[in-house]
Amino acid sequence: xxxxxxxxxxxxxxxxLDGLELEVREGEFFCLLGPSGAGKTTTLKTVAGxxxxxxxxxxxxxxxxxxxxxxxxxxxxxxxxxxxxxxRSAYDNLASPLRSPRHRLPAAEARQRVGAVAxxxxxxxxxxxxxxRLSNGQRQRVALGRVxxxxxxxxxxxxxxxxxxxxxxxxxxxxxxxxxxxxxxxxLYVTHDSVEALALGDRIGVVRQGRIVQTGxxxxxxxxxxxxxVARAFGRPRINLLPGVVTERGVxxxxxVELPVRAEAAPGTDVLVGLRPxxxxxxxxxxxxTGTVYVTEALGRSVEVTVRLGAxxxxxxxxxxxxxxxxxxxxxxxxxxxxxxxxxxxxADRPERPGxxxxxxx
Amino acid sequence: xxxxxxxxxxxxxLILYFVxxxxxxAWMVILSLKPTDQLFSTYFSFSPTLDGYRTVLGDSEGIPxxxxxxxxxxxxxGAVALSLVVGLPAAYASARWRFRGSENLMFTLxxxxxxxxxxxxxxxxxxxxxxxxxxTYVGMVWVLQLVTLPLIVWIMRSYxxxxxxxxxxxxxxxxxxxxxxxxxxxxxxxxxxxAAVSLLAFIFAWNNFVFPLILTSNEAQTVTVGxxxxxxxxxxxxxxxxxxxxxxxxxxxxxxxxxQRYLVRGLSFGAVKx
Numbered sequence: 001x002x003x004x005x006x007x008x009x010x011x012x013x014x015x016x017l018d019g020l021e022l023e024v025r026e027g028e029f030f031c032l033l034g035p036s037g038a039g040k041t042t043t044l045k046t047v048a049g050x051x052x053x054x055x056x057x058x059x060x061x062x063x064x065x066x067x068x069x070x071x072x073x074x075x076x077x078x079x080x081x082x083x084x085x086x087x088r089s090a091y092d093n094l095a096s097p098l099r100s101p102r103h104r105l106p107a108a109e110a111r112q113r114v115g116a117v118a119x120x121x122x123x124x125x126x127x128x129x130x131x132x133r134l135s136n137g138q139r140q141r142v143a144l145g146r147v148x149x150x151x152x153x154x155x156x157x158x159x160x161x162x163x164x165x166x167x168x169x170x171x172x173x174x175x176x177x178x179x180x181x182x183x184x185x186x187x188l189y190v191t192h193d194s195v196e197a198l199a200l201g202d203r204i205g206v207v208r209q210g211r212i213v214q215t216g217x218x219x220x221x222x223x224x225x226x227x228x229x230v231a232r233a234f235g236r237p238r239i240n241l242l243p244g245v246v247t248e249r250g251v252x253x254x255x256x257v258e259l260p261v262r263a264e265a266a267p268g269t270d271v272l273v274g275l276r277p278x279x280x281x282x283x284x285x286x287x288x289x290t291g292t293v294y295v296t297e298a299l300g301r302s303v304e305v306t307v308r309l310g311a312x313x314x315x316x317x318x319x320x321x322x323x324x325x326x327x328x329x330x331x332x333x334x335x336x337x338x339x340x341x342x343x344x345x346x347x348a349d350r351p352e353r354p355g356x357x358x359x360x361x362x
Numbered sequence: 363x364x365x366x367x368x369x370x371x372x373x374x375x376l377i378l379y380f381v382x383x384x385x386x387x388a389w390m391v392i393l394s395l396k397p398t399d400q401l402f403s404t405y406f407s408f409s410p411t412l413d414g415y416r417t418v419l420g421d422s423e424g425i426p427x428x429x430x431x432x433x434x435x436x437x438x439x440g441a442v443a444l445s446l447v448v449g450l451p452a453a454y455a456s457a458r459w460r461f462r463g464s465e466n467l468m469f470t471l472x473x474x475x476x477x478x479x480x481x482x483x484x485x486x487x488x489x490x491x492x493x494x495x496x497x498t499y500v501g502m503v504w505v506l507q508l509v510t511l512p513l514i515v516w517i518m519r520s521y522x523x524x525x526x527x528x529x530x531x532x533x534x535x536x537x538x539x540x541x542x543x544x545x546x547x548x549x550x551x552x553x554x555x556x557a558a559v560s561l562l563a564f565i566f567a568w569n570n571f572v573f574p575l576i577l578t579s580n581e582a583q584t585v586t587v588g589x590x591x592x593x594x595x596x597x598x599x600x601x602x603x604x605x606x607x608x609x610x611x612x613x614x615x616x617x618x619x620x621x622q623r624y625l626v627r628g629l630s631f632g633a634v635k636x
Contacts, residue, residue: 076535083532096536101538
């Protein structure tokens with residue numbers, strides 16, 4: 001279990017962590033998602049004891065870690081830069097934790113352990129090579145192996161799949177989650193890839209400017225994003241956010257488009273209505289919208305269609321099955337349907353703060 | 363056509379520089395091969411002889427040149443070794459941590475190189491006489507720290523600073539202590555730097571003239587001062603001085619040739635993603 005409360009860390013004038021609150025439960029796979037510079041790596045290093053927080057506390061299994069040296073914390077970390085020992089072979093890198101005074105496994109046992117992990121990561125054939133002669137993807141797997149090879153209170157993984165090619169990344173993503181080591185060990189996983197976070201995280205924490213803005217399961221993050229920025233971070237194509245004004249009956253967006261969202265907001269309030277592209281259908285049931293096709297893009301078995309809504313210039317994109325959308329051409333009139341309960345409502349974005357979600361009434 | 367002309371010009375310039383650079387050495391070689399009685403008679407026509415070297419290495423003329431040579435070796439190697447033992451941890455600490463006064467400390471260390479040695483040599487002479495360090499190995503190794511220590515600390519500091527701290531951090535998380543992280547990870551990675559800076563420091567220590575001139579008399583005297591002994595007496599023997607000087611060039615030269623390959627940097631290549 002990892003608990004951070006009120007953790008603040010500054011480097012000179014820049015604030016890396018600004019009162020960060022985080023709780024990772026025992027055995028949980030927790031994904032920290034955020035753009036670069038949000039403080040994700042600093043969070044990991046603070047948990048590992050490589051950085052000392054200016055204030056706030058770090059607990060591991062309920063134990064205050066203040067003043068505890070990194071080698072006594074019993075956590076393993078995979079660095080984004082790999083941090084492999086360049087003067088040693090891949091084998092020696094993997095065996096390094098097992099030879100340390102903390103673990104000190106007998107050589108035979110260590111060899112077996114390293115062999116098993118190398119097998120798992122598909123690097124058995126590379127063990128004799130100096131790490132300088134490995135590709136970035138291979139180095140990344142060695143770095144991940146150095147974490148998995150040893151028992152740990154917690155795994156701290158900093159973008160461990162970022163340099164693998166797309167196919168290998170997908171495969172490793174599936175395997176990583178299935179590994180016994182990972183299943184039994186509390187894991188804090190840092191990524192800037194929302195797909196990865198949704199695929200891996202038992203829970204996800206969204207980090208922005210040194211703070212966690214939302215924590216939750218993938219369903220909570222997906223269906224109840226705390227603000228427009230979190231809503232934009234998840235899902236490709238991105239969520240449609242239509243500017244509109246609250247009226248007596250719902251929300252009126254540009255181009256005389258009426259949307260049936262009810263909320264406790266005063267009429268006249270500027271809002272943004274969120275529509276996920278996969279929640280809009282071409283020939284379904286529900287609330288109807290009309291528009292004309294702007295452009296279509298084939299995605300394989302489905303088609304991304306961008307539609308100009310109503311009479312205005314406001315565009316929404318949606319993803320429709322090939323059969324429904326293949327014949328659409330630009331400027332064709334279309335009829336769209338949405339379920340009112342799938343609509344999200346946000347305050348209008350302000351320059352200094354993305355619009356927060358407004359609770360809607362069914 | 364124009365390219366070829368430029369090539370010839372470059373060659374000519376290089377040859378000119380080559381002659382310019384090697385002339386003093388050639389002159390020394392010629393001088394060292396002259397017999398004593400032909401020293402001042404001619405420039406290039408003489409009967410070459412190795413007598414000069416025989417005299418110098420045979421300790422004749424009452425000047426124990428071989429001992430000076432050994433003294434130089436002991437004192438220079440000692441000074442470099444001590445500087446490494448003291449300087450490597452200092453360089454590492456100053457590269458990794460900012461503590462109060464760390465920059466002042468580093469600057470003070472560097473400032474030892476600013477002051478001409480002559481400004482401190484008289485007080486040092488008095489101190490050494492009182493402390494019994496005059497004309498001893500310990501005294502020479504100690505005073506040469508002024509030459510070797512700042513060099514080693516400053517150059518090694520930049521080598522350590524170039525290493526990403528994440529390598530040692532990885533070692534800490536692997537379960538090694540900070541001391542082990544230094545010895546097992548950081549130190550092996552700066553080996554090329556250690557080789558290069560040791561060679562430089564050795565050459566500076568070996569070539570130092572002022573300290574042995576004032577702080578030694580006979581027992582711990584080094585070649586730089588010792589070679590001049592041949593100029594004393596009623597007739598200066600330039601041929602012997604030249605032979606002594608050439609002999610004393612040999613150790614730094616050999617050292618430079620043997621560790622040449624370490625002087626090339628880049629062993630840490632591949633440590634981190636590029």
